[in-house]
Amino acid sequence: MSAPPQTAGTRTMTGAEIVLQALKDNGVEVIFGYPGGAVLPLYDALFQQNAIRHILVRHEQAAVHAAEGYARSTGRVGVVLVTSGPGATNAVTGLVDALMDSIPVICLTGQVPTHLIGNDAFQEADTTGITRPATKHNYLVKDINRLAETVHEAFYVAKSGRPGPVVIDLPKDILIGKGPYAEAPSAPHRSYRPQTEPDPQAIREAVRLLKRAKRPVIYTGGGVINSGPEASRLLTEFVRLTGMPCTNTLMGLGAFPASDPHFLGMLGMHGTYEANLAMHGCDVMLAVGARFDDRVTGRLNAFSPGSRKIHADIDPSSINKNVKVDVAIVGDAGRVLAALLECWRQDEAPQDRAALAAWWRQIDEWRARQCLRYEQVGKIIKPQHAVRRLFEITRETGRDTFITTEVGQHQMWAAQYFGFERPNRWMTSGGLGTMGYGLPAAMGVQIAHPEALVIDIAGEASILMNIQEMSTLAQYRLPVKVFILNNEYMGMVRQWQELLHGGRYSESYSAALPDFVKLAESFHGVGLRAETADDLDRVIREMIAVDRPVIADIVVDQKENCFPMIPSGAAHNEMILGVGQEGSVAGVTDEGKVLV
Amino acid sequence: MPDPTDTTQRAATIAVLVENEAGILARVVGLFSGRGYNIESLTVAPVDEARRLSRITIVTSGTDMVIEQIKAQLDRLVPVHQVSDLTLEGPHLSRELMLIKVVGRGEQRLEALRLADAFRARVVDATTESFVFEITGAGDKLDAFAALMRPLGLREVVRTGVAAIARGPHGLRT
Known part of the structure; x- marks a missing residue:
């Protein structure tokens, strides 16, 4: 001792x-x-x-x-x-x-x-x-x-x-x-003292590149959220000041308002056409608090081939790990953004606004493809429509809304169709991709925000991985809403089997599902079910209105796939779009199939 | 800046100053196995008891990008004080100690003794039919000595792994 x-x-x-x-x-x-x-x-x-x-x-x-x-x-x-x-x-x-x-x-x-x-x-x-x-x-x-x-x-x-x-x-x-x-640590930590303040020389170099950029893009991730709400405010200020397009990773959604015209949507495997093509075609890329993960880059040797890359991250090991960058900035995302703003304002070099306007015209052409378009016709509920209506109806209520998800197709549709205006409102398992994350995460959110509307957008398979937590919701009277997009399949597994494994749906059918309405009731909650498009809005409104735990079982189109999609092993400009649009996975190589 | 398309492998001798605490070696070794890096040699011992510091010397190999990643990952471990790439940062001394047991009689025995003398190996144990030599040096010198001893009755070898330090006045902060 x-x-x-x-x-x-x-x-x-x-x-x-x-x-x-x-x-x-x-x-x-x-x-x-x-x-x-x-x-x-x-x-x-x-x-x-x-x-x-x-x-x-x-x-x-x-x-x-x-x-x-x-x-x-x-x-x-x-x-x-x-x-x-x-x-x-x-x-x-x-x-x-x-x-x-x-x-x-x-x-x-x-x-x-x-x-x-x-x-x-x-x-x-x-x-x-x-x-x-x-x-x-x-x-x-x-x-x-x-x-x-x-x-x-x-x-x-x-x-x-x-x-x-x-x-x-x-x-x-x-x-x-x-x-x-003893109340406080006796001394500063002996060995662990991460750098949070960026190197001013690297900031100046970044601003020099950004000022000269003709086709810039700003790509931000969870680091901006982790830095605190001030970093998101600074990001928004920087994007609006510079007029540059901005895209977020799955982890970074909410750092920049989804309704802002500078926002290109999420990038990556299920990102938007405009975000991925902007990444592919840019001449200067500013990455802040993002880690060039494989879901974002696609095939590495074809990733944004013509760009100078600036990477700001608090973790030096994230820099030059997957993608070689030209300017490395080690520091906290908020401190980096504050320094970039200050340096941008002090720097007297003019920005090439004409080139930027031409770049926006190109981006608007890509946007005109409406890559997230879907058609809700007939009685069968399209899962995209279910998420979109959930977003629109929650927005109408004006309530502070927090979304968690499980993992799979529903998670990607949530990321694509639910617009986040503020940070810390979106909780999803990005890196590990843990099915069963959403319900317990929603529980934690509701404990922290008792008055808020907390919704777990789920799939019928994922939700069963931690369904026992319905009992916790009952015990603490947590009015968490579980919004199940029920397509009776592990949807993302089914999608890959359809596209890459010859339609052999090996073990991906959700057999012997429970009656989710009775299941909710047995856990002292409220169960609702929407079987046709006509039921959808009523069920969503009722779910929101009830001040108790709710499971809303939304029966959706079993065959719907999640698009756009960059197939594994493909590049950003080899994206496949929805049904009736260009592109296919016919060209996926065995090398690509190895990737997850 | 490392070039990701460059597949040239290089060797690197990395010195790591760490807290002398339980589990630190497991953290370092786990990092290498978990991320698929090579370890060619790893040596660790306390270097400052009062300040609870140990020094690890790792010899590894990989592309420039992998070596940079290894250093960044090591530096990220909470109990790591400092990481230094001795190979990159200038000339350095690299030494290893080997104990080698040779069993034989007659002319073979004399030949072993003569070679040991040429290699500046010391006799640290002797019986009428065996020697244990102690030899210090760079790895390739030890390899050469062991190869020469093989036909002369080499029985057993033990090596410490590499200890390395930079030449000149610079050093890791202690």
């Missing part, structure tokens, strides 16, 4: 009390968890206080997704508490999800007492070993004198630089033992 820190005001408490006090001192109001043997001391301490509210989930994976939803909709750190062994292993999917999407989460895991570690004790798992590649960082606390400092440090690590999940593994004897508590 190390010597207790000699700080004035140090108090002695049990380990469990130290953990809760440290959470409080880091501003935590809510934690999502599930009890078990190893964490009983913490649950006992929770019982004896009122400052921190505990939300009892029905599965540990859901606790992490709920904390992610809470974090993404508030900008705060989400906190999870689970027991040892299966509690920790069940949390792993959520942790990797948070790692891939850079979401600040602290996960407290119980552990068998230190003297039993390594003995294959009941509910023992090597949690730090298992979660090492699943977290930004993790800790096993073996000395109660280091406990308070470890919790404080975990918060610093989770939210600094590129945010991410942090696990603190807590052996039961540490929770029961007594030790000192």
